[in-house]
Amino acid sequence: EAxxxxxxxxxxxxxxxxxxxxxxxxxxxxxxxxxxxxxxxxLRQIYYSMNVEVTDKGDVPEGYKVSRKEKRNFPLILExxxxxxxxxxxxxxxxxxxxxxxxxxxxxxxxxx
Amino acid sequence: AQTVTQSQPEMSVQEAETVTLSCTYDTSxxxxxxxxxxxxxxxxxxxxxxxxxxxxxxxxxxRFSVNFQxxxxxxxxxxxxxxxxxxxxxxxxxxxxxxxxxxxxxxxxxP
Numbered sequence: 001e002a003x004x005x006x007x008x009x010x011x012x013x014x015x016x017x018x019x020x021x022x023x024x025x026x027x028x029x030x031x032x033x034x035x036x037x038x039x040x041x042x043l044r045q046i047y048y049s050m051n052v053e054v055t056d057k058g059d060v061p062e063g064y065k066v067s068r069k070e071k072r073n074f075p076l077i078l079e080x081x082x083x084x085x086x087x088x089x090x091x092x093x094x095x096x097x098x099x100x101x102x103x104x105x106x107x108x109x110x111x112x113x
Numbered sequence: 114a115q116t117v118t119q120s121q122p123e124m125s126v127q128e129a130e131t132v133t134l135s136c137t138y139d140t141s142x143x144x145x146x147x148x149x150x151x152x153x154x155x156x157x158x159x160x161x162x163x164x165x166x167x168x169x170x171x172x173x174x175x176r177f178s179v180n181f182q183x184x185x186x187x188x189x190x191x192x193x194x195x196x197x198x199x200x201x202x203x204x205x206x207x208x209x210x211x212x213x214x215x216x217x218x219x220x221x222x223x224p
Contacts, residue, residue: 033211040122042204043214058211090158098208099165101148104158 006105023091032074119215136205
């Protein structure tokens with residue numbers, strides 16, 4: 001089944017403790033992206049990648065890191081999480097043709113206390 | 114930067130009725146794509162319908178259709194014969210090199 005797999009679905013952590021949210025897609029898509037969803041703000045892009053070893057900042061990159069060492073994987077790293085990073089996070093992937101839009105993972109609910 | 118505006122934070126509709134969700138966007142690009150995504154309580158993001166900016170014909174997918182007005186930069190979603198399962202958040206999205214979303218409209222379908 002074609003899908004984007006995100007893990008974990010839920011995560012509660014403490015301020016300052018490094019964490020990684022994994023994302024993997026099996027559709028051979030070139031584009032991958034991370035979004036955070038907050039009430040009243042919709043989805044805001046954190047980082048995106050147009051191919052292996054090519055990443056760029058989105059609208060809200062502060063406090064996050066990403067890497068794209070393989071085409072299928074695009075992990076999101078929070079080196080020192082803070083409470084303002086409590087949010088719902090989505091990974092998404094798309095083929096090069098934007099007509100198809102993004103396919104989304106099932107989301108990760110992160111709480112930083 | 115492109116922006117997407119959904120001016121209706123919440124809407125409701127009676128089952129079997131028709132409802133229209135509004136979306137406007139701002140861009141200087143000529144070639145782009147527009148989408149509506151549905152997010153039910155399961156929080157999964159589901160693509161509902163897409164529109165290519167260079168196509169004048171409005172897209173239709175079963176009970177879902179759009180009214181695309183390129184000059185006005187408007188992209189509204191019409192849901193006909195509303196069903197209880199249509200209850201969800203709906204996000205309008207704009208895509209050229211990357212995808213930007215509006216703040217969403219929470220739609221409730223009442224029995």
